[in-house]
Amino acid sequence: WTPVQESWSCGASVRRRPSFRLSIASSPDEQIAPQQDERRRSLRYEKELRDAYRRCGEITKIFSKTFYFGTTFFSEAKKTAVWAIYVWCRRTDDIVDSPLATMLGAERMAEDLEKWEARLDKIWQGEPTDSLDLALADAKRRYPELNIVPYKDMIKGMLMDTPGHEFYQSRYNTWEDLEVYCYRVAGTVGLMTLPVLGTSNGYTLEEAREPALALGIAFQITNILRDVGEDALRGRIYLPLDDLHKFGVSEQQIFDGIVDQNYVNLLNYEIERAKHYYEKARTGIPMLAPEARLAVASSLRVYKAILDKIVENEYDNFRKRAYVSKIDKFLMLPAAYLDILAESDRPAGESRHEHY
Numbered sequence: 001w002t003p004v005q006e007s008w009s010c011g012a013s014v015r016r017r018p019s020f021r022l023s024i025a026s027s028p029d030e031q032i033a034p035q036q037d038e039r040r041r042s043l044r045y046e047k048e049l050r051d052a053y054r055r056c057g058e059i060t061k062i063f064s065k066t067f068y069f070g071t072t073f074f075s076e077a078k079k080t081a082v083w084a085i086y087v088w089c090r091r092t093d094d095i096v097d098s099p100l101a102t103m104l105g106a107e108r109m110a111e112d113l114e115k116w117e118a119r120l121d122k123i124w125q126g127e128p129t130d131s132l133d134l135a136l137a138d139a140k141r142r143y144p145e146l147n148i149v150p151y152k153d154m155i156k157g158m159l160m161d162t163p164g165h166e167f168y169q170s171r172y173n174t175w176e177d178l179e180v181y182c183y184r185v186a187g188t189v190g191l192m193t194l195p196v197l198g199t200s201n202g203y204t205l206e207e208a209r210e211p212a213l214a215l216g217i218a219f220q221i222t223n224i225l226r227d228v229g230e231d232a233l234r235g236r237i238y239l240p241l242d243d244l245h246k247f248g249v250s251e252q253q254i255f256d257g258i259v260d261q262n263y264v265n266l267l268n269y270e271i272e273r274a275k276h277y278y279e280k281a282r283t284g285i286p287m288l289a290p291e292a293r294l295a296v297a298s299s300l301r302v303y304k305a306i307l308d309k310i311v312e313n314e315y316d317n318f319r320k321r322a323y324v325s326k327i328d329k330f331l332m333l334p335a336a337y338l339d340i341l342a343e344s345d346r347p348a349g350e351s352r353h354e355h356y
């Protein structure tokens with residue numbers, strides 16, 4: 001493993017942190033027996049790895065209090081692996097969706113994503129480029145069922161947000177088109193984390209795959225509904241155009257931020273779609289290893305509550321941001337726990353069609 005300085009943004013030479021330079025090779029001045037040398041290297045490697053995981057935890061906590069909180073219910077092994085996955089996803093997202101990325105421009109985004117994919121291959125070959133990649137490479141070693149496909153698919157999803165690239169889409173005509181995007185940028189996270197979360201006795205990863213995917217898609221639809229105004233400011237509309245037409249909402253109305261009955265009907269329609277995916281995801285909770293259930297059930301509740309906040313904000317997602325307060329998140333924990341009990345009482349796969 002040939003370490004390089006860790007840089008947050010994959011291709012760009014920014015925010016280098018010399019203090020994280022990894023140097024596990026011993027100094028040539030050191031006159032030590034080969035065995036001692038080996039032991040020393042291995043101790044240094046272990047320390048680098050511990051530090052790398054610690055940093056992944058810190059980064060997860062800074063960027064997503066919700067997911068970080070979820071991981072506090074996990075064992076050390078699961079928690080550190082999910083942090084490493086989180087950091088990889090966050091860095092991938094930042095290549096196209098950070099102020100620096102916007103400043104560097106679309107061409108640079110596409111180049112950086114290409115380099116990022118090559119780095120991903122290296123992680124899978126056990127040759128991580130920096131300490132944060134090292135954490136993911138180690139997680140992959142510990143959880144051999146981790147599959148590279150969803151990681152590659154997420155990169156494709158980011159390319160769908162990269163102007164000028166052949167995958168780029170500035171608009172989505174149908175839900176089926178948007179679903180591909182939602183799978184790539186969010187459904188993939190379900191597939192990435194599933195082998196770490198693990199399944200309970202009697203269920204296979206294959207059986208849990210569909211609900212895991214559904215949860216990522218539900219989260220992404222929720223994000224899209226929360227961010228309609230913010231995206232419009234960047235000239236972007238993710239809502240399917242044929243849904244806009246169905247409810248008599250024009251693109252211009254979105255850019256002008258007008259909330260009328262047509263817009264309310266459109267949002268209600270999309271909210272129902274998101275709820276359908278949340279329902280599908282809920283059926284997967286009993287399939288998960290017991291220690292993973294509360295984290296997933298509570299993240300599900302917290303994200304789903306954003307939909308209720310949109311309604312409480314009278315559908316004005318142009319001027320009001322729908323978010324769940326810290327105290328509300330906390331208060332949702334007992335309900336999430338009850339969800340787990342209720343789901344365990346039902347045969348897995350059976351869906352309840354009421355909304356909670």
Ligand SMILES: CC(C)=CCC/C(C)=C/CC/C(C)=C/CC/C(C)=C/[C@@H]1[C@@H](COP(=O)(O)OP(=O)(O)O)[C@]1(C)CC/C=C(\C)CC/C=C(\C)CCC=C(C)C
Nearest residue numbers: 067070086089090093186189190211212215216219220284
């Ligand atoms: C508790 C737990 C297991 C958490 C997983 C944490 C994880 C690895 C998250 C990665 C998130 C990430 C940075 C993705 C990059 C692309 C992206 C931004 C996607 C959106 C996430 C929301 O993040 P945020 O609110 O910070 O978004 P903004 O940047 O503000 O726009 C997504 C909506 C995707 C999130 C998707 C998931 C966490 C997948 C959920 C599915 C499971 C954990 C599988 C559960 C299994 C069953 C059987 C139900």
